[in-house]
Amino acid sequence: MSEGSPGPTPGFLVWRLANKWRVAVDRALAPLGLTHAQYSLLASLYGMQRTGERPSQRRLADHTGMEALYVSKLARALESAGLIERTRDSRDTRAVRLALTGQGQSVARKAVAVVQELLQQLLEPLGGLDAQRTRAFTDELTALLDAPLAPNDDSTEGRTP
Structure with a gap:
């Protein structure tokens, strides 16, 4: 919060909400042996693979908004766990x-179901996952994510479930 501000800033609230959701997802996925970051990679890969795409680590990094080096680290861990294959x-x-x-694929399906149920709970104050307020909230978040970071920056962050 900034000094003299009548309340929390939007940036502070987004940061707090992101942390709250990350912790909630980490806890919900712990029985499947996944972290939120691993889930983001696994679920994104699951969705891409369902459309016939076999993405590169770079493409997955762009899609998730994660750093390429972090995606590489996560991919190696998921490969060691027997959940993904990495090939040149x-x-x-x-x-x-x-x-x-x-x-x-099996773990991804289970994880997606767990996270969908969790999102329904977390979004209940807005009326649930399919509510008009949730759609409007999603549109607002998308507008913020699609805005470039700097006047000459054309890149945008990827979105994950």
């Missing part, structure tokens, strides 16, 4: 392609 791209040896294993 035959056309670009610098690129690493990612795909869910059978076990990864």
Whole structure:
């Protein structure tokens, strides 16, 4: 909060809400052995794979809004857990392609269901996941995420479930 402010700033509230939701997702996913960050990667990969895409780590980093180095670290951990496969791209040896294993697909489906149920609970003050207020809130967040960080910055952060 800034000095002399009548209340918390929007930035402070967004930061607090993001932390609250991350902790809630971490707790909900703990029985599946996943963190919120791992879930974001796994669920994004699950969605992309369902549309026929086998993304590179770079593409997944762009999609999630995470740093490429962090995605690489998470991907190695998920590979060690048997949830994803990492393979070199035959056309670009610098690129690493990612795909869910059978076990990864199963865990991703369960995790998505857990998070959907959690989101319903967390969004209940707005009327739930499918409520008009939630759609308006989502539109506002999307507008903020789509705005460039600087006047000459065309990049935007990716969105995760």
